[in-house]
Structure formats: structure tokens, C-alpha cells
Amino acid sequence: MEIEKNKRELQELILNGQSDKAVSWTNAILDTGMAPVDYFQSIFTPVMESIGDMFSRLDIFLPELLTAAETAKIVISQAIQPRISADKGGSNLISGKVLIGTVKGDLHDIGKNMVVLMLEVNGFEVIDAGVNIEPREFIEKAISEKVDIVGLSSLMVTSMPYMKEVIDYRNGFGHRDEFAIIVGGAPITSRYSQEIGAESYGENAADAVLKCTELMKKRA
């Protein structure tokens, strides 16, 4: 009962973008002695999954999802992560580091933004490279930021070839083992992702989270 009440309260704070209150509220819970990892797994993560489900039903929309993701990031970075880092043997909450962008020639960003949000609410650190990104820029940033995964988004069939260019660039310059590449977007299919040599394919934002989680397990 207490857990359910806590989840409801946290959900309301996060959906309303009340980041200061959400941080204080989280600290108050953790001050009662609850282990931060337990808090993250039993309260925080279910709340974020619930918010993701609300979006998939269109009970909330993209602007609310964005607000929730930004608030969630603040709660993680200001309340949860510091406590975990302070614990001896505490694990890092961050599920992985992902660089994501829309490939060159494509200015669409709605799909990419949705994936960014879903990855963030699921504990990934995400660097949003933006839209119309050159293949070389993806690779340079992936290396400099030491990411685990690069996510490529395309909504236009005519910009799809740039996905292969990014993969070829990575492989050609010998960086294949340094980070995985996942692709997605309206015209992208699993078949296409295999043809171009991507490590994974995300059918939608929720699937992207699952696939990134799988990729991280393979890298562990």
C-alpha cells in the first residue's frame, strides 16, 4: 500500500515537472533508510514505465513526456545517483550511454525525440546529436563521448543510405568493437538493418529501449 502511494505521489510530481519537489520527496524517502537501488527499482522505474505506457495510450502526449523525462533526469542526477555512488559497492544507475541523431538529409526529429525520452526514463544517459548529422560527425562524437551505442533515426527513405554510411565509416576506421549501432524510423525494417550491418533495430521507442538493454548485456 505504502509503495503504491509513493508511486502515485512521485508520478504526479514527475508529470507536473516539479523537479525540486521530486528531488526533495525522493531524498525524504531515502532518508527513511530505503536503499537507493531499491528505491530506483521498486518506485522510480515502475513510475517511469507507467508514464511510458500512458504515452503509448495517448493519455499524455509528447510535451508531457518530455517534461517527465527532464524531471526524471534531475531526480536521478541530484537524488538517486549521488546516494548510490556514495554506497560502497553501489552500482551505477546509468544503463548505458547512447548517442542518438537523425541522419544526414533528414530534418525529422519526432521519432528520435521519443526514443531519447524513453531511453532517459529507462536510465540511459543520452546525448542528442540533433538532426541532419553527417556520418563523420556521428563517429567522432561517439568516440569522444565514449558511448556504448549509437542510435540512427530516419523518417525518409531517401536519407536511409546515410545509415549505411555511418556503419561503413565506423567499420572502415576500425571502431567496430567500440560501440554498437541501432537503427530505427518509419521506413526502417529489421530486414534493412541486417542488410546494412547494424547491430540492432528498434521498431518503436519502447522497442528501442529493450534492444539497447540487450546490446548493453552483450557488451558487459
Place this chain on the structure above:
Amino acid sequence: MSKQDIVKILERTQNGEYCTVKEWDVKRIPQKVREKLKKFYLEKTVDPVNPVNSDVSLADQFFKAGYELALELGMLCETTDRIVKVSEEELENALQNAPNELQVGVGTDATSIKTRTPSDPYPTMFGASLGITTSENVWPALTEGIARQREVDLLEGGSLRSIFGLNVVPGAPSETLVGYEQAKMHVKIREKAGRPGMGGIGQISAVTEYGQFDGYGGPGAFPTTDLSLVLFPSELKINYQTLHKVVHTINIGGRIFAGSPAMIGGMPGPAEGAVLSCIASALLQYPVLQAHIGGGEIYDIRFLSNVNREGIWALSVTHQALSRNTHILSHGIANQVSGPGTKELLYETIVGVSTIAASGAAFSTGPRSAGGKFEDYLTPLECKFCAEISHAASGLPLPIVNEIAKALLPKYEELIKNPNIGYIVNDVYDLESFEPKEDWLKIYESVKQEAIDLGIPL
């Protein structure tokens, strides 16, 4: 429409109010949309039980709200982070001066697109297909097959993946190459199909302005009696790629065919919000982009489709609003998800296209076979069917179209999330004889009879 009008717009892309894309998408659009929904009592008016709206006074209310939204928001130029606003006088002048009839093509093969109202007996003209990726060896015969369907009024055709074996990359010289080469082939294909003066839409393979410059208006390319396709990002955003195409088309005396989607579930929020964003976008295409034909496109963000209940409702309200309150030549797209060779594709077509036509749109294009996701998943047969439905359903009363939608939605709506993508073209269509193969033909004939039994005068 004049050069001076576009000069003023270009100036505003350089001296309009600053606004980042993030603020536009996350603050300005949602806040203004919600404000208008509340002011005009339009919240929670979506009716999934009766997806084709028959309450035209509701559509009129949406128009008033969308009109205010257009004036108060304007459009954001992403390239310069400046808002381009227009005055009410400018908007009214542009709408008054917008054509109420447009001949596309030449001679006896030409098509007249005319202003319509809901249930207008003059048919909604139909262009096929959407820019589905097509392989180089399939494209010529497939495009000719589409042109041979006499029901299809304008020819667009698929988007080429490669040209002379070279992968087409937007913004690269390969795009400049495909823009011109595809245009030349397109013109010749119309001759080969026995319709040399048929109107066309160019240039679907041109993502950027590079493919458009030579592909539209150049010698041997899409002539200026065709439509110049100018697509732009969702939710009232434009950019210099868009404006290059606009200026180019104006320079050579062409016709601007503009369009951009409003997303149910996206920045405007619910279906009602997407309708407002769509109406505002359609209206602003006239003063800002000097459009001859303006788009009223809707997508449901969950499926990238609009043949679900909320999508159909939003399409119907949008096009009723525009056609009842302006004389613009509005355009709508039914975004199917099922693929060639499936019953579901044809059911989705009946519901989506009849809604657009009966709601008063002047022009429609399609189909988006298999959601537009799979190379060569397109046949001339569904293009023909789309055009047949568009013409036949145009004069139907809205309550009848609603009953048709209610009868057919249960036959496919559960599959929208995981649709049946059907078959690649050569599996179901003979591109040498330009005839559907037996199984696909049987499905077509069966579903066509269902449509007739439901009241569509095919």
C-alpha cells in the same frame, strides 16, 4: 501571389521574433493549441464511435480556432530560429487570391482540380502513388502501370533508391542526378502510357532543393504545368530547403503543392489539437509558401497512420473545416499500413479515402502501401482502387460515409499496430502485361463488391 509577397516572407525569416525549435515545439505549440481548444469548447470532442464527423457546425468551430491559431503563431523558420508571422489582412488576401480551380497537365489528358464542399458531386481528384521506395529495375514498369490506370488523375510514382546503380544520397550530387533523370523518365512514361498530357507531381526523389532545381521546370524535366512538391516539417515549421523550392517554383512560374503532417499525440496533443495544428498549417501555406494546393495531413503518432478511429475523425473535421470556410484547393492523404495483396489495404483505403473525399478535399494522393516502409511493395491495382473510391465517394452524405467506416473498421483496426505488409509487386502483379495476378484481382473484386454493397457507387 507575387515576388514581393515572397520577399516579405524571406525578410521575416531574417528579422522575425527569435524562438528555438525546442521552445516552439514544447511550449508555444502545446500552450496555444490548448488555449484555443478551451476557448472554443473543443476539448474532448473526438468521437471514436462515429469516426466520420457529420456535425459540420463543429467543423466550423474548429476552423475559427485554427484561424486564430494561424494568426497568433505563424510559422517557425528552423534554419534561422525566427518566427514568420502574417497579419490578418495578409492571410485574408492570400486566401482570397488562392486558386479555386487548377488545371494540371495539358490538353485532353489534363485534370481540373476544383474547390469542393462536403459531399460535393464534383469528384476529389486523385494522384498516385506516394513516394514509396522503388528499385531502379522496377520503377519504370511500375510507374507506367500506375499511369495506365485511367482512374488515376495525376502521376507521382515511387521514389528511386538508386540511379544508374548509384545510391541516392540527399544533398549529394546523386540527388541532383536523380532529380533530373527521374523527371525525364516520368515525362516519357506518360507518353508511353498513352497519356502524354497527364499531370504529374515532382519531385518525390528530391529530399532537398538539389533534386528539385533541375527536376522541376528544367528542359525535359517536370514541366511547369505539373505540381511542384514542397513538403515541410510538422507543426508549423519551415526551413530554407522548403523556401528554396518555393522560390525556385515561383521563379519559373510553376505550381506549389505544399504539405506537412500534424501529429495526433505529438506536440499539439490529442486528435482535437492535431486538427487545429493542421488547419492552421493549411491556411498559412497560402501567405507563407504561396501554395496553389495546400495540405491538410494528419498522422497518429502511435501508428504513423490515420486510418484508425481518431485519425479518421481528425481527417474528416479538418477537411470539412477547410472546405466549408475557404475556397482553397485542400489536399488530404489516407495513410494505410497494410500491404499489396491484402484485403486490409483495400478496407483502409475505402475508409480513409472516402472520408477525405466526402469531407470536401479537392485533391488526394496515395496509397501508402505497407506504410511506405518496404521497397517495391506497391502495385498499380491499389492506386486504381484509391482513385475509384475517391471519385465515387465524393458525393456521398457524411452519415453514409460514417456508416461505411463503422462497418469496415472492425475488419482491420486490430491489425494497425502490426499490419500485414502483403507482397512485393512481382508476387501479385504482372508488370509486363500490367495486370494483377489472379489472387490479388480476386481480393480486389471481392472488396470492391463489399464497397458497392455498403453504398459506394462504383
